[in-house]
Amino acid sequence: MDALEALNTRRSIRAFTPRPVSLDVVRELIRAAMHAPSAGNEQPWHFLILTDREILDRIPDFHPYAGMLAESPVAVLVCGDHRQEKHPGMWVQDCAAATQNLLLAAHAKGLGAVWVGIHPREDRIEALRGLIELPPDVIPFALVPIGHPAETPESEDRYRPELIHLNTW
Template sequence: METLEAIHTRRSIRKYTDRPVPRELVTELLRAAMSAPSAVNAQPWVFIVIDDRKILDEIPTFSPYAGMCREAPLAILVCGDTTQEKAPGYWVQDCSAAIQNLLLAAHDAGLGAVWTGIFPMTDRVQGFRKAFGLPGHVFPLGLVPVGYPAEKPSPQDRYREEKVYNNRYGQKRE
């Protein structure tokens, strides 16, 4: 799959088959995530691969928009370790880039995935801290349920000319 095709056809997948995702494929997703750019190449990310059914079923009790974990064969928790930062505060951008790479790699591999937000919602952050034993310097940014898709949403063209300006805010392109 070419890069632009992957970008334009990737969709958030919330329904999965019960087919397990091979460990080698999970490693490839993580390899792609860790290939993301990061400020000063700090790579402040930490990943927790969750494939325990009991834990996956519990996640929606403290993360209300992660109900699809009850169907997904696995999820990847993406966290930022602030002790690894070289440019304070950039862990959010760094880990966001890693999540986008993970989503595109999953799509390219024929998997479905969806980014569910955690940070900065205090209740969700605390829920993930407690459930996964995260120390104070490790912040959960997002959870990505992953699996073989049981749905196939159509691609959408989301380009909107009205959101593009030229040189200054409010100045339309000609």
């Protein structure tokens, strides 16, 4: 799959088959995530691979949009680390770019994934911090459940020329 095809056909997948995803494949997806651009090349991210069924099953208790974790064999938690910041506050953009790379890599490998937002919701941040014992300077940003898709949503053309401006508004 070429880059434009991946960009234009990626969809959020919330239903997964029971087939496992190998940790080697997950590491390959994280490698792609780590190739995201970051401010000053600070790369202020950490990635937690979650496979423990007990942990995955507890997240929907405090996150109302994480129900798909019941079917997902693995999830990646993208976190920002204030200790790695050269440019304060830019970690959010850096982690967003890494999360998008992770989603595109999963799609390119034939896997399904969805972006489950954590930051800036303090209730979700603190619940995850307690569940997986994150250090104080590490902020959970996004959770990405990954699996073999049990659904195939239609691609849609989201191009809207009325949102494009040339030189001036």
